[in-house]
Amino acid sequence: MDPIIDKLQTLGELPAADKLLLKTVLSDVRSVAARKDILREGDKPTNVHLVVSGWCCRYNIVAEGARQITAFLLPGDVCNTRITLLRQMDHGVGTLTPAKIAYIAPSEMDELLARPLIARALWMAGLVDESALRAWTVSLGKRDASERVAHLICELFVRLGTIGSALANGFDLPLTQEQMGDALGLTPVHVNRVVRHLREAGLMSIRNRTVEIADFPKLQKMASFDPGYLQTIG
Amino acid sequence: MDPIIDKLQTLGELPAADKLLLKTVLSDVRSVAARKDILREGDKPTNVHLVVSGWCCRYNIVAEGARQITAFLLPGDVCNTRITLLRQMDHGVGTLTPAKIAYIAPSEMDELLARPLIARALWMAGLVDESALRAWTVSLGKRDASERVAHLICELFVRLGTIGSALANGFDLPLTQEQMGDALGLTPVHVNRVVRHLREAGLMSIRNRTVEIADFPKLQKMASFDPGYLQTIG
DNA sequence: CGGAAGATTGAGAGTTCTCAATGCCTGTGG
DNA sequence: CCACAGGCATTGAGAACTCTCAATCTTCCG
Numbered sequence: 001m002d003p004i005i006d007k008l009q010t011l012g013e014l015p016a017a018d019k020l021l022l023k024t025v026l027s028d029v030r031s032v033a034a035r036k037d038i039l040r041e042g043d044k045p046t047n048v049h050l051v052v053s054g055w056c057c058r059y060n061i062v063a064e065g066a067r068q069i070t071a072f073l074l075p076g077d078v079c080n081t082r083i084t085l086l087r088q089m090d091h092g093v094g095t096l097t098p099a100k101i102a103y104i105a106p107s108e109m110d111e112l113l114a115r116p117l118i119a120r121a122l123w124m125a126g127l128v129d130e131s132a133l134r135a136w137t138v139s140l141g142k143r144d145a146s147e148r149v150a151h152l153i154c155e156l157f158v159r160l161g162t163i164g165s166a167l168a169n170g171f172d173l174p175l176t177q178e179q180m181g182d183a184l185g186l187t188p189v190h191v192n193r194v195v196r197h198l199r200e201a202g203l204m205s206i207r208n209r210t211v212e213i214a215d216f217p218k219l220q221k222m223a224s225f226d227p228g229y230l231q232t233i234g
Numbered sequence: 235m236d237p238i239i240d241k242l243q244t245l246g247e248l249p250a251a252d253k254l255l256l257k258t259v260l261s262d263v264r265s266v267a268a269r270k271d272i273l274r275e276g277d278k279p280t281n282v283h284l285v286v287s288g289w290c291c292r293y294n295i296v297a298e299g300a301r302q303i304t305a306f307l308l309p310g311d312v313c314n315t316r317i318t319l320l321r322q323m324d325h326g327v328g329t330l331t332p333a334k335i336a337y338i339a340p341s342e343m344d345e346l347l348a349r350p351l352i353a354r355a356l357w358m359a360g361l362v363d364e365s366a367l368r369a370w371t372v373s374l375g376k377r378d379a380s381e382r383v384a385h386l387i388c389e390l391f392v393r394l395g396t397i398g399s400a401l402a403n404g405f406d407l408p409l410t411q412e413q414m415g416d417a418l419g420l421t422p423v424h425v426n427r428v429v430r431h432l433r434e435a436g437l438m439s440i441r442n443r444t445v446e447i448a449d450f451p452k453l454q455k456m457a458s459f460d461p462g463y464l465q466t467i468g
Numbered sequence: 469c470g471g472a473a474g475a476t477t478g479a480g481a482g483t484t485c486t487c488a489a490t491g492c493c494t495g496t497g498g
Numbered sequence: 499c500c501a502c503a504g505g506c507a508t509t510g511a512g513a514a515c516t517c518t519c520a521a522t523c524t525t526c527c528g
Contacts, residue, residue: 060372062458063376068372085361124320129364133367140374142302187518411508421486423507426507471528472528473526474523476521477523478519478521482516482517483517489508497503
């Protein structure tokens with residue numbers, strides 16, 4: 001669970017007592033297979049869920065078979081902060097890879113929120129999520145296919161970097177091209193073509209579920225990627 | 235300021251003392267001309283801003299001249315809830331029409347947040363905003379141009395209805411087709427064609443900045459619009 | 469080895485964009 | 499009261515981007 005604590009601390013250093021409480025609270029961790037739902041649209045969850053390891057996503061189903069992924073959740077991300085205030089989930093959350101999910105009971109959540117610094121870190125994490133969602137919206141609205149793919153790769157590279165899961169010039173990408181398409185509003189066929197295009201342009205390549213970023217500055221520029229919205233620096 | 239209080243109460247009835255406090259706090263109201271910025275990307279605002287009358291929007295600038303609107307803010311909506319926790323605005327907020335904006339000082343905001351029901355209502359309003367943003371993302375990712383326009387009209391119709399600003403079968407729409415395009419990820423030319431298409435299909439029409447919804451159920455169906463995410467029922 | 473899922477490529481169709489011209493409506497100044 | 503300018507809406511034609519359908523190839527796993 002240490003990565004979680006590190007993640008929360010990117011938004012501010014926590015005292016030892018808070019860390020201890022976090023470790024205690026994050027004891028109910030369950031393994032979930034790949035491609036399973038953790039929360040479904042319409043659920044009224046009482047527990048708060050937190051990704052300990054593996055990749056998950058938020059998604060909405062539109063018509064028959066059409067799924068829009070609105071966020072990738074990486075280790076340290078919270079699936080449903082205080083959603084209990086609303087009537088029900090307006091979207092689903094599911095695993096993409098095998099994952100470990102911490103279940104936080106309402107009473108434990110109250111304990112966490114009673115600690116000002118933890119509450120603050122959680123609130124900030126929520127605001128960062130919202131910023132990321134806004135950036136996602138901007139991508140879908142104003143960037144073409146190549147720019148969208150480049151932007152996603154940049155975002156994931158930076159986010160994985162902050163939790164120590166990136167390599168020097170790339171990272172493991174456990175997504176199929178279909179899942180990337182669901183996130184980017186593109187068909188898997190077109191994702192494939194765009195990835196080839198980016199490879200031929202010498203920007204990045206994907207082989208064997210591994211992204212290799214050949215020229216990050218250029219990639220960042222083509223995607224007009226500004227990492228500010230991720231608030232990676234406390 | 236009464237519409238604001240009504241708006242907050244759609245999420246839960248407030249006691250008289252809370253209403254009084256709200257009225258007191260919402261005393262610094264300033265008029266802003268159309269098409270002016272209230273907050274810019276990079277600002278570090280200390281005040282919280284709330285729309286009292288008029289239409290505003292959140293937006294991001296991508297490349298030279300390309301603007302993506304990510305939300306329309308109607309009377310009762312908050313521009314920057316607790317944004318002070320983050321380093322800076324990751325997006326701009328501007329007026330679309332002449333508007334009145336309430337400026338809430340940090341100390342007043344603290345007072346408001348000290349009232350549990352108001353704090354709760356504000357938090358819920360934030361969650362609803364996020365739901366709406368997610369729905370917006372889904373539109374941009376998975377709906378075609380006609381469906382996007384239809385979905386936007388449905389959303390605005392419902393939201394304006396909850397603040398008593400809709401007619402029986404339509405509403406005033408103070409947006410140019412260019413602004414609609416900025417929100418929907420379409421060119422103004424294409425927005426125009428789509429609106430004509432919807433009119434010819436007998437679903438809705440726009441004349442003189444007024445939307446007339448001819449067949450709401452059909453419009454809703456074509457947009458696969460489900461108002462649940464707006465949480466209009468407490 | 470066979471099967472299944474995913475990646476890759478081709479060809480043609482459909483949607484949306486760009487560029488450009490024209491029409492409409494409103495407010496302003498003569 | 500009328501002419502004019504500016505902003506916005508409308509329409510046309512061709513270009514560009516992305517999708518659909520389909521076939522083939524690769525990889526992984528039982």
